Amino acid sequence: MALESxxxxxxxxxFYSPAYNKFLSERKLVGSKCKKCGHICVPPxxxxxxxxxxxxxxxxxxxxGKLVAYTVVAVGAPLMVEEGFDxxxxxxxxxxxxxxxxxxxxxxxxxxxxxPDQIKIGAPVTVEYVEAMHSGEKKTFLAFRALP
Amino acid sequence: VNQKVRKVGVVGIGHGKFGVRTDVNVSELAWEAMKLxxxxxxxxxxxxxxxxxxxxxxxxxxxxxxAAVTITEYANMMPTGHVRCESACATGSAxxxxxxxxxxxxxxxxxxxxxxxxxxxxDTPTTVEFIGRGGSYLWEYENFGLTFxxxxxxxxxxxxxxxxxxxxxxxxxxxxxxxYGKINENAYLRNEITVEDVLASRPIxxxxxxxxxxxxxxxAIAISL
Numbered sequence: 001m002a003l004e005s006x007x008x009x010x011x012x013x014x015f016y017s018p019a020y021n022k023f024l025s026e027r028k029l030v031g032s033k034c035k036k037c038g039h040i041c042v043p044p045x046x047x048x049x050x051x052x053x054x055x056x057x058x059x060x061x062x063x064x065g066k067l068v069a070y071t072v073v074a075v076g077a078p079l080m081v082e083e084g085f086d087x088x089x090x091x092x093x094x095x096x097x098x099x100x101x102x103x104x105x106x107x108x109x110x111x112x113x114x115x116p117d118q119i120k121i122g123a124p125v126t127v128e129y130v131e132a133m134h135s136g137e138k139k140t141f142l143a144f145r146a147l148p
Numbered sequence: 149v150n151q152k153v154r155k156v157g158v159v160g161i162g163h164g165k166f167g168v169r170t171d172v173n174v175s176e177l178a179w180e181a182m183k184l185x186x187x188x189x190x191x192x193x194x195x196x197x198x199x200x201x202x203x204x205x206x207x208x209x210x211x212x213x214x215a216a217v218t219i220t221e222y223a224n225m226m227p228t229g230h231v232r233c234e235s236a237c238a239t240g241s242a243x244x245x246x247x248x249x250x251x252x253x254x255x256x257x258x259x260x261x262x263x264x265x266x267x268x269x270x271d272t273p274t275t276v277e278f279i280g281r282g283g284s285y286l287w288e289y290e291n292f293g294l295t296f297x298x299x300x301x302x303x304x305x306x307x308x309x310x311x312x313x314x315x316x317x318x319x320x321x322x323x324x325x326x327x328y329g330k331i332n333e334n335a336y337l338r339n340e341i342t343v344e345d346v347l348a349s350r351p352i353x354x355x356x357x358x359x360x361x362x363x364x365x366x367x368a369i370a371i372s373l
Contacts, residue, residue, distance in 0.1 A: 017286060043287060071301030072354040073293065077280045078273045080293035090351070093292040095302055107292045116354035121309035134290065141291050 014058055015046035025140045027129045031102055033059035042102040061100055063127025065144065070094030070108055072116040083132050092116075096125055096144050110146035123147075156251045159372050160189025166336040166367030168268045174203075174210050175222035178264040178368045182223050185260060185370035193225045196372070197256040202243030202263040204234040208278045210266035219264070236282055237362075239263060240369060247373050264368035275364050297361050298353040305355065315355055319346035322359050336365045 013019065015032055020043040023030045032044035036053035042061055047054050072092050076085045085091045092108040109128060111119050125144035132141060162184025169177055178201075186193060199220050207213030216232035235242035240263025247261035267275055279296040280289050288294050294302075307313050323343055329335035341359055349358035 021286070069302040069306040071294075071298045071305060071356075072351070073295060073298050073301075074351040074353065075276065075295065075297070077289065077293040077295055078277050079290065081273070085293075087350075090354075091293065093294055093298060093302075095306075105288050105292055105294070116351075119305075121305060139290075143292075 013046065015044040015056060017043070020044060021140075024129065024142060027140070029061040029063050029127055029142065031059045031061050031100065032056040040098075040100045040102045042098065042100070042104045059100070061098060061102075061127075063098075063144075065096040065098040065104075065125055067108065067119070067121055067123045067125055067144075067146075068095050068097045068103065069121070070111075070119055072111075072113045072119070079134055082134070090114075090116075092119070094144075104142070107141060107143040108146070109143050152254075153252045154254055156248050156373055160185045160187070160191065161372075162186070162188060162370040163332075163334045164368040165334050167365055168336075169266065169366035170268065172366075174206075174212050174215060174264060174266045175219050177266060177366060178215075178219045178262055178370075179223055181264070181368040181370040182219075182260065182262060185262075185372045189372040191258065191372060193223045193228070195258050196225055196228055196260045198229045198247070198250050198259045199223075199225060200243040200246040200250075200259070200261045201230060201232045202234065202239035202241075202261070203232055203265055204236060204239045205265060205267060205278060206232060208270075209275055210269045215264070219262070239265075244371065244373075247371075251373050259373050260370055261373065262368065262370040266366045267364045268366050272364065295353055297356045301353040301356045308355070315347060316343055318355060318360060319343045322346045326359075334367075336363060336367070 031040050031042035033040050034048035034053045035055040035057060037051040039048050039050040040059055070092055072090045074087055074090050080091060090113040092111045092113050094108040095103055095105055097103050124147045126147055128143045128145045130141045130143045131138060162181040164180035201216040201219055203215045206215035212218045216230040220228055220230045233242045243261040243263055247259040250256040250259045276295050280294055283289060323341055326341045329337050330340050346359040351357050352361050
C-alpha cells in the first residue's frame with residue numbers, strides 16, 4: 001500500500017513543491033530569498049520563516065557547500081533497495097550547508113562508503129543530480145558530490 | 149511556580165510484556181498494561197475520566213487506524229474522553245504529558261496515560277519505510293532514502309565532529325539500556341552486552357550499529373495519574 005505524493009503537473013506557484021521538483025528535473029537548484037531580510041530557504045518557501053515577510057523572490061543556488069552531517073545506510077529504505085542498495089552495498093546521505101547559508105538534505109556521492117569513519121564533516125561538496133526510477137517513474141533527485 | 153498548576157501524582161503503573169506479541173491484538177496488548185495500572189491504583193476503568201494514548205503507527209504497522217477509540221472501548225472506559233497522540237520515539241512521554249496537563253490544570257482528577265505499539269504485524273522493510281517517513285516525504289525520505297536510525301545517525305556524526313563524542317561513548321548507552329532490560333522481567337531483550345559487542349555488531353546506519361538500535365517489537369505501558 002504505497003502512498004505516494006501526487007502533485008499537479010502544473011507548477012502554479014513557483015515557491016511550492018511542484019515547482020521545486022520541476023526545477024530539479026531541469027537540473028536546477030533553487031531557493032527563496034526574502035526581499036526584506038535576505039534569508040534564503042532551500043527548498044523555497046512563500047513566506048520567510050525568519051521575519052515572516054511575504055515578499056520573496058526565487059534565488060538561484062550555486063550548489064557549493066560543505067557536509068555538516070552524514071550517515072552511511074546499510075539497512076536501507078525500500079525505495080533505495082529498489083535502486084540496488086542492500087546490506088552489502090551501502091549509500092551515503094547527509095546534510096549540506098550551502099554557501100548561501102541554507103542547509104539541505106541530500107544524497108552524498110563520491111565518498112568511500114566502505115570506510116564511513118574516514119568521511120569528514122566539513123568536506124567540500126558540489127551539487128549533482130541523480131536520475132532514478134521510483135515506482136516505475138523516472139525522477140530526479142538532489143545529490144552532492146565530494147570534491148577531490 | 150504557577151499557583152494555578154496542581155501537583156500531580158502517579159498512583160498506579162502497569163507494564164505489559166514486551167516482545168513479538170503475535171498472540172494478541174492491539175487492544176488486548178494495551179489492556180494488559182491498563183489493567184495493571186488500574187489494579188495498582190485500586191481503580192476500575194470507569195474511574196478514569198480521560199485516557200491519553202500514545203501510538204505512532206496506528207493503522208500503519210497494526211490494523212486499527214483509530215487506536216484510542218478501539219482501546220478505550222475494549223477497556224470498558226466509555227464514555228471516557230480519549231485522544232491518540234504521537235511524538236516519534238517520545239510518543240509514550242507525549243501521552244504522559246497530555247495526561248499530566250489534564251490533572252495539573254484541574255480539568256480532570258483521574259486520568260490514564262498509555263503508550264502502546266504493535267510493530268511486528270508487518271515485515272521489516274515496511275516498518276523501515278513507515279518510520280523513515282517520519283520526516284518530509286519529498287525532501288528527506290524519497291530524496292535520499294533516510295531511515296529512522298539514519299536520522300539519528302546524522303545527529304550523531306554532527307555531534308561527534310562538534311564535541312569529540314566517540315563510538316565507545318555511544319556504545320555505552322546501549323550497554324546501559326541492555327542492563328536495565330536484563331533486570332526487567334517484562335523487557336524484550338534480557339541480555340547484558342559489552343562495549344566490544346556493540347562495536348562489533350553489524351552496521352545499520354553508520355555510526356549506529358545493530359546493538360545501538362531499538363529492535364522492532366510490541367508492547368504497552370500505562371500509568372494512572
